[in-house]
Amino acid sequence: MEEKISGLAYVLGNNIDTDQIIPAEHLVYSLTDEEESRKYGQYALSGVPVPLAGLPEGGKQFVESDSYQSKYSIIIGGSNFGCGSSREHAPFALQKAGVKVIVAESYARIFYRNSVDGGFVVPFESTEKLNDKIKTDDEIEIDFKENEIKNLSSNQVYKLKPLGDVLPIIAAGGLFEYARKSGMLEN
Amino acid sequence: MGMTITEKILAKSARRVFLEPGENVWLNVDVLMTHDVCGPPTIGIWKNEFGEKAKIWDKNKLVVFPDHYIFTKNVHANRNVDVLRKFAKEYDLPNYYDVGSPRYKGVCHIALAEEGYNVPGTVLFGTDSHTCTSGAFGMFATGVGNTDAAFILGTGKIWEKVPESMKFTFHGKMPEYLTAKDLILQILGDITTDGATYRSMEFDGEAIFSLPMLERMTLTNMAIEAGGMNGIIQADKIAEEYVSERTDKNFEIFISDRDAKYFSKHEYDVNKIEPLVAKPHSPDNRDTVKNVEGTKLTKCYIGSCTGGKITDFINAAKILYGQTVKTSTFIVPASTETAKELEGETYKGLSLKQIFENAGCQIAQSSCAACLGGPDDTFGRAVDKDVVISTTNRNFPGRMGSKKSEVYLASPLTVAASAVNGFITDPRNFLM
Numbered sequence: 001m002e003e004k005i006s007g008l009a010y011v012l013g014n015n016i017d018t019d020q021i022i023p024a025e026h027l028v029y030s031l032t033d034e035e036e037s038r039k040y041g042q043y044a045l046s047g048v049p050v051p052l053a054g055l056p057e058g059g060k061q062f063v064e065s066d067s068y069q070s071k072y073s074i075i076i077g078g079s080n081f082g083c084g085s086s087r088e089h090a091p092f093a094l095q096k097a098g099v100k101v102i103v104a105e106s107y108a109r110i111f112y113r114n115s116v117d118g119g120f121v122v123p124f125e126s127t128e129k130l131n132d133k134i135k136t137d138d139e140i141e142i143d144f145k146e147n148e149i150k151n152l153s154s155n156q157v158y159k160l161k162p163l164g165d166v167l168p169i170i171a172a173g174g175l176f177e178y179a180r181k182s183g184m185l186e187n
Numbered sequence: 188m189g190m191t192i193t194e195k196i197l198a199k200s201a202r203r204v205f206l207e208p209g210e211n212v213w214l215n216v217d218v219l220m221t222h223d224v225c226g227p228p229t230i231g232i233w234k235n236e237f238g239e240k241a242k243i244w245d246k247n248k249l250v251v252f253p254d255h256y257i258f259t260k261n262v263h264a265n266r267n268v269d270v271l272r273k274f275a276k277e278y279d280l281p282n283y284y285d286v287g288s289p290r291y292k293g294v295c296h297i298a299l300a301e302e303g304y305n306v307p308g309t310v311l312f313g314t315d316s317h318t319c320t321s322g323a324f325g326m327f328a329t330g331v332g333n334t335d336a337a338f339i340l341g342t343g344k345i346w347e348k349v350p351e352s353m354k355f356t357f358h359g360k361m362p363e364y365l366t367a368k369d370l371i372l373q374i375l376g377d378i379t380t381d382g383a384t385y386r387s388m389e390f391d392g393e394a395i396f397s398l399p400m401l402e403r404m405t406l407t408n409m410a411i412e413a414g415g416m417n418g419i420i421q422a423d424k425i426a427e428e429y430v431s432e433r434t435d436k437n438f439e440i441f442i443s444d445r446d447a448k449y450f451s452k453h454e455y456d457v458n459k460i461e462p463l464v465a466k467p468h469s470p471d472n473r474d475t476v477k478n479v480e481g482t483k484l485t486k487c488y489i490g491s492c493t494g495g496k497i498t499d500f501i502n503a504a505k506i507l508y509g510q511t512v513k514t515s516t517f518i519v520p521a522s523t524e525t526a527k528e529l530e531g532e533t534y535k536g537l538s539l540k541q542i543f544e545n546a547g548c549q550i551a552q553s554s555c556a557a558c559l560g561g562p563d564d565t566f567g568r569a570v571d572k573d574v575v576i577s578t579t580n581r582n583f584p585g586r587m588g589s590k591k592s593e594v595y596l597a598s599p600l601t602v603a604a605s606a607v608n609g610f611i612t613d614p615r616n617f618l619m
Contacts, residue, residue, distance in 0.1 A: 019583050025560055086225065110331065
C-alpha cells in the first residue's frame with residue numbers, strides 16, 4: 001500500500017446512489033474484457049444531475065466526452081455515499097475512471113464492502129463534513145500513515161477515521177488476496 | 188444477556204453460542220442467489236480467482252434467476268443471460284430458472300419465496316440489494332457485491348459485521364386504506380435513507396402479524412432504503428404455513444429475547460398513519476398523499492419485488508374495478524406465478540387481469556422491467572420529463588430511466604387511485 005496519494009478533487013453532495021455512479025442501462029458491459037470494460041470508466045458518475053456534478057459550482061463533467069478516464073482521482077462526498085443497489089459495477093466504474101480514494105462522511109454498507117473486498121477504491125470516512133470545505137479541482141494529498149487529508153490548494157489538513165478492521169483487506173488488495181495471505185485459501 | 192433474532196441466527200451460522208453487535212464473524216451461508224446483472228461478473232471473478240480448481244461449494248445451495256433485463260433487444264443484456272445459461276449447463280445446476288423455458292420465474296426475491304428457498308432461521312446472501320426481502324421469513328438475508336458472492340460461491344463462507352438492531356412496532360388493526368408500503372414510507376421519512384446503515388431492522392406488532400407474507404415482504408424489502416443490513420420479522424403460524432406448503436426442509440424459529448439490546452425502538456399506531464408518498468428524488472422524501480394530491484402524472488406503474496406481488500394487484504383491483512385510467516398505466520407481475528394468479532384471482536366476479544384490461548392498463552410479462560430503468564426498450568421506462576407514480580422502491584434521479592423524470596413512490600392503492608384520475612389521488616376517495 002502506498003503511503004501517500006495525491007490528485008485532483010471531485011466534490012459531490014449527500015446520498016450519491018449507485019444509479020448516479022453508474023446508471024443501470026450501462027450494467028450490461030463486460031467487466032473482464034479490457035477494451036469493453038473501459039466503458040465503465042466512460043460513464044462513471046454520468047447519472048449525477050448536472051447542477052450537482054462537481055461542487056460547489058456544478059456542471060463539471062467527471063469524465064470528458066469521448067474519454068474513458070477522469071482527471072480527478074479523489075472523490076469528496078457527503079453522507080451515505082453509494083446508497084442504493086448492490087452493483088459492484090459502481091466502485092469498479094470509479095476505479096476504471098481513475099479514482100483511487102473516496103473521502104465521505106459515511107457509506108452505504110454494500111458499496112463500502114464492494115470497494116474494500118473488490119480492492120477497487122479506498123473508502124475513507126472523514127471526521128467532519130468536507131464537501132463544503134474542499135472544492136472541485138483542489139489539489140489533494142491523502143496520507144495513509146497519518147490518516148490525514150491535506151488540501152494543498154488551501155493548505156488545510158483534516159483528520160480521517162482509521163480504516164480499522166478492513167485495513168488488512170485493503171492492504172492485501174481485496175478479499176481474495178487477504179484470504180490467501182491469511183491461509184484461508186490456498187495460494 | 189439476551190439476543191435479537193438476527194444475532195441468534197448469525198450466532199448459529201458462525202457456530203457460536205453468543206455474539207455481540209460490532210464483532211466481525213465468518214458465516215456459513217445456506218443459500219446464495221444471483222441474477223443476470225451480477226451473476227456473470229460473479230462467475231468471472233470466481234473462475235479467475237479459483238482458477239482451474241474453481242469448484243461450487245454446494246450446487247444445491249446456489250439459486251440463479253435471470254430477471255432484470257429479460258425482454259430486450261439489447262445484445263449485451265442478452266449476452267449476460269447466455270453466460271448464465273452456459274454456466275448452468277456446464278455445472279449442471281439444479282436451481283437455474285431459464286427465461287424462455289417453463290421454469291422461468293421472474294423477479295428473484297419473489298421467486299425465492301415461492302420456490303421454497305426462504306426458510307426461517309437460515310442465512311441467505313444475494314447479489315442484489317433487495318435480498319433483504321427474504322427477512323420476512325424470520326431469516327437473515329442481505330445483499331452483497333460480485334466479489335463477496337464469488338467468495339461464497341467457492342467457499343460457502345463470508346465475513347459480516349454483526350449489526351445492532353432497531354425495532355419498529357406497529358400497534359392497532361390495519362385500516363383498509365393502508366398497506367405495508369405506507370408503513371415503510373413512514374419509517375423512511377422518520378429515520379431517512381441512512382437511518383439504519385449497517386443495522387438490522389426488526390418489525391413487530393399486531394399490525395405486522397396480521398399481514399400476509401407477501402405484504403410483510405414489502406416491509407423487509409425496503410429495509411435497504413434506510414441503509415439496513417437486513418429487515419426481519421419473527422416467523423409465526425402464517426409464515427410456517429407458507430413455508431411448509433413450498434418446502435420439506437426443517438426449520439428453526441428464532442425469537443428475540445425480552446432482554447435483547449436494541450439501538451433504538453420505534454412505536455407506531457397504524458390508525459394515525461395516512462396514505463403516504465415519497466416525493467422525488469429520494470425514498471425518504473415523505474409526504475402525505477393529501478399534501479401532493481392533484482400533481483399531474485404521465486405514467487403509473489405497478490410492479491417490482493416491492494409492489495408487483497398478487498397482494499399488491501388485489502389492492503389495485505379494488506380501485507380499478509369498473510374504472511378507466513386517464514394516464515398510461517403499466518402492470519408488471521413480479522413473478523410468473525403472480526401472472527397466473529392475475530387470471531385466477533377474482534374481484535366482484537372478474538379476474539384481476541380482466542379488471543386491469545377493462546381499465547385500459549398495459550400488462551407485461553414478469554421481470555424487473557422499468558423499476559431500474561434498463562435498456563431503452565424496457566416496458567414502462569421513464570422517458571424525458573415523465574412524472575411517474577410507482578409501487579417500486581427507489582426514486583433516485585434517473586432510477587426508472589430518464590434523468591429528467593420525476594418519480595413518486597406510493598402504495599398500489601394510491602397508484603391505482605391516481606391512475607383513475609390522472610393526478611395523484613388519495614385512495615380514501617375511492618374506498619370510503
